[in-house]
Amino acid sequence: MTITVFVPCDAAALAVGADKVAAAISREIEARGVDARVVRNGSRGLLWLEPMVEVRTEHGRIAYGPVTPGDVPELFAADFLRGGAHPLCQGRTRDIPFLRNQTRLTFARCGVTDPLSLDDFRAYSGLKGLEKALAMSPGEIVAAVTESGLRGRGGAGFPTGIKWKTVLDAPGTTKYIVCNADEGDSGTFSDRMVMEGDPFMLIEGMIIAGMATGATKGYIYTRSEYPHAIETMRRAITIAREANLLGPSILGSGRAFDLDVREGAGAYVCGEETSLLNSLEGKRGIVRAKPPLPALQGLFGCPTVVNNVISLASVPVILDRGPAFYRDFGVGRSHGTIPIQLAGNVKHGGLYETAFGLSLGEIVNDIGGGTLSGRPVKAVQVGGPLGAYFPPSLFDTVFDYEAFAARDGLIGHAGIVVFDDTVDMLKQARFAMEFCAIESCGKCTPCRIGSTRGVETVDRIAHGIEPEQNKALLGDLCNTMKFGSLCALGGFTPYPVMSALKHFPEDFAPAPVKEAAE
Amino acid sequence: MNIRSSVDDILSRTSAIVEEHKRSEGPLLPILHAVQEAFGFIPEDAKPLIAQALNLSRAEVHGVVSFYHDFRSEPSGRHVLKLCRGEACQSMGADRLADELKRLLDVEWGGTTADGAVTVEPVFCLGLCACAPSAMLDGQVHGRLDGESCAALIAEVRR
Numbered sequence A: 001m002t003i004t005v006f007v008p009c010d011a012a013a014l015a016v017g018a019d020k021v022a023a024a025i026s027r028e029i030e031a032r033g034v035d036a037r038v039v040r041n042g043s044r045g046l047l048w049l050e051p052m053v054e055v056r057t058e059h060g061r062i063a064y065g066p067v068t069p070g071d072v073p074e075l076f077a078a079d080f081l082r083g084g085a086h087p088l089c090q091g092r093t094r095d096i097p098f099l100r101n102q103t104r105l106t107f108a109r110c111g112v113t114d115p116l117s118l119d120d121f122r123a124y125s126g127l128k129g130l131e132k133a134l135a136m137s138p139g140e141i142v143a144a145v146t147e148s149g150l151r152g153r154g155g156a157g158f159p160t161g162i163k164w165k166t167v168l169d170a171p172g173t174t175k176y177i178v179c180n181a182d183e184g185d186s187g188t189f190s191d192r193m194v195m196e197g198d199p200f201m202l203i204e205g206m207i208i209a210g211m212a213t214g215a216t217k218g219y220i221y222t223r224s225e226y227p228h229a230i231e232t233m234r235r236a237i238t239i240a241r242e243a244n245l246l247g248p249s250i251l252g253s254g255r256a257f258d259l260d261v262r263e264g265a266g267a268y269v270c271g272e273e274t275s276l277l278n279s280l281e282g283k284r285g286i287v288r289a290k291p292p293l294p295a296l297q298g299l300f301g302c303p304t305v306v307n308n309v310i311s312l313a314s315v316p317v318i319l320d321r322g323p324a325f326y327r328d329f330g331v332g333r334s335h336g337t338i339p340i341q342l343a344g345n346v347k348h349g350g351l352y353e354t355a356f357g358l359s360l361g362e363i364v365n366d367i368g369g370g371t372l373s374g375r376p377v378k379a380v381q382v383g384g385p386l387g388a389y390f391p392p393s394l395f396d397t398v399f400d401y402e403a404f405a406a407r408d409g410l411i412g413h414a415g416i417v418v419f420d421d422t423v424d425m426l427k428q429a430r431f432a433m434e435f436c437a438i439e440s441c442g443k444c445t446p447c448r449i450g451s452t453r454g455v456e457t458v459d460r461i462a463h464g465i466e467p468e469q470n471k472a473l474l475g476d477l478c479n480t481m482k483f484g485s486l487c488a489l490g491g492f493t494p495y496p497v498m499s500a501l502k503h504f505p506e507d508f509a510p511a512p513v514k515e516a517a518e
Numbered sequence B: 001m002n003i004r005s006s007v008d009d010i011l012s013r014t015s016a017i018v019e020e021h022k023r024s025e026g027p028l029l030p031i032l033h034a035v036q037e038a039f040g041f042i043p044e045d046a047k048p049l050i051a052q053a054l055n056l057s058r059a060e061v062h063g064v065v066s067f068y069h070d071f072r073s074e075p076s077g078r079h080v081l082k083l084c085r086g087e088a089c090q091s092m093g094a095d096r097l098a099d100e101l102k103r104l105l106d107v108e109w110g111g112t113t114a115d116g117a118v119t120v121e122p123v124f125c126l127g128l129c130a131c132a133p134s135a136m137l138d139g140q141v142h143g144r145l146d147g148e149s150c151a152a153l154i155a156e157v158r159r
């Protein structure tokens, strides 16, 4: 029987040489004349082991990683095609603790299947949610999503069912589903992994959203920084159309839905939903005032669902397994599972899907294994560039929306960036302001001007110029930005800045050496 | 990529691009991406044509071009190296790496080396945050970079 070898085609795996490894394996297969083939799968999310090569054996899939092209002849010599022993062998993939302890609902197929194989997709429960939805009324689908407790995974945590109900009830014959795949937060990559590793799941979720709300057209708006995701999504859409999964009659149901991918042009603010809609319409990505809500007047003035990739991708499993199944995971008002993205200076960086409710310390130390550099953890930024920095003294914070908010933080898109003790928190605060200045859409003054003033003020503190007054000024500026900005770019930049100032005051004390030099 | 296109060439190729996208909803961004793909930047001469075809003012088209970081009004070097400046990459020493590289190439952010080989641009996150620091060279991604692997990339494009 033909042996199957899996080499990921996820961008993170490609970035560390997966293509070269796949080529080396193919060459070796040919040279040795063995009956084996290479399948390019998504990534399992064990990114420190990428490129992670797997072989399907009678004992299950066996993993080897991180593999370099130079390791390949040795692996063949060690009979890795039959799961042979080798220093890079990680044993059975599903027994690797990082993977074994996860609850994978949304990422169940990612890294397991060939992302562009509809047969694989169906073989691993794909389309089951859609098939159930086809037998339901729009109101029933919306009710199921509401009951599941699913909250938007894009950052704000707004209940998805309520958003869908607004669009369902909105008058209008033309409605849209817009998938927010802009994923601009540093430390986040779960949207990208879905698009590259399991694109049909997102398509399925969007079709269900269309059926639930009466929308017949959808757009996936993603970033130009994600060329591989764009390519995979486009190919998946073509395949889905050919299989009548998209088009005038979805799976012969007589209901229509079609989908396109749109590429952004390098503006972080276009992840904000109204800015995104302006960008999709071909305008400057300037934030719109709300109301009107996009649900009522969104794309081209029509009722529009704007949902994050993970929100939409969670819908098929909710319909397939039932809302209660999903709802029962999690804590408090944070239901279901969340794909946590562990990044930065961390030993075991990658994607970890789990029910809400672990503590931050468990995530960073137990799952992440602490820093990659081996030095002590100093700070952890949760929720992207607008998220707060947490010191280890707050590691008991539970990973759920409310617990983070209670400690002046946010979970955002669930990206966690770890820093060791060499980080300078004043520099990080300055960067937050600088980032806001670079990415501001310019619509409101606190954000547009305040961020530049913020950079200047931090610089004065760094130079020991009237530090106490300037720290007070920085607090004032942050307050103005927080309460005077139209959107969360200006409104949340104070989180990283103020948390740095509050938890790491020593980094804002004027350096004695500098003073002497001045 | 022909960066020395004549005005006629710009007009004819831009019209073809506009024609291809005109009937889709909100076609301006896809058109601008395609124009930049064709010429390596958005030529001034292309703007009036796009404006007219989409029933926009030239100022509106210019306003869109200048809003987005991706769109260039000048040609880049033969290769474009985007270095990630996001926090995850910072935590793994991206700032130091960028400083070294800029010194080595004698450029600032957005600058092109004297031999026209490479333009160095900042990028805020490539989604490779668990393989930091990362970069994208002409659309190819690279992770776990250090001084040595960065220098190897540069050597490759300078060949």
Ligand SMILES: Cc1cc2nc3c(=O)[nH]c(=O)nc-3n(C[C@H](O)[C@H](O)[C@H](O)COP(=O)(O)O)c2cc1C
Pocket: A151, A152, A153, A154, A155, A156, A157, A158, A160, A180, A181, A182, A183, A184, A185, A268, A269, A270, A271, A272, A273, A274, A306, A307, A308, A309, A311, A312, A487, A488, A489
């Ligand atoms: C500056 C800014 C950037 C944002 N970027 C993203 C993003 O990249 N992806 C995303 O899904 N939501 C992003 N959001 C949140 C969206 O505005 C919106 O809340 C979300 O798309 C709604 O989808 P959800 O309910 O499924 O979370 C951003 C918000 C702001 C203010």
Ligand code: SF4
Pocket: A269, A287, A439, A440, A441, A442, A443, A444, A445, A447, A448, A485, A486, A487, A488, A489, A490, A491
């Ligand atoms: S806060 Fe900043 S990004 Fe948001 S609307 Fe105001 S200027 Fe634009």
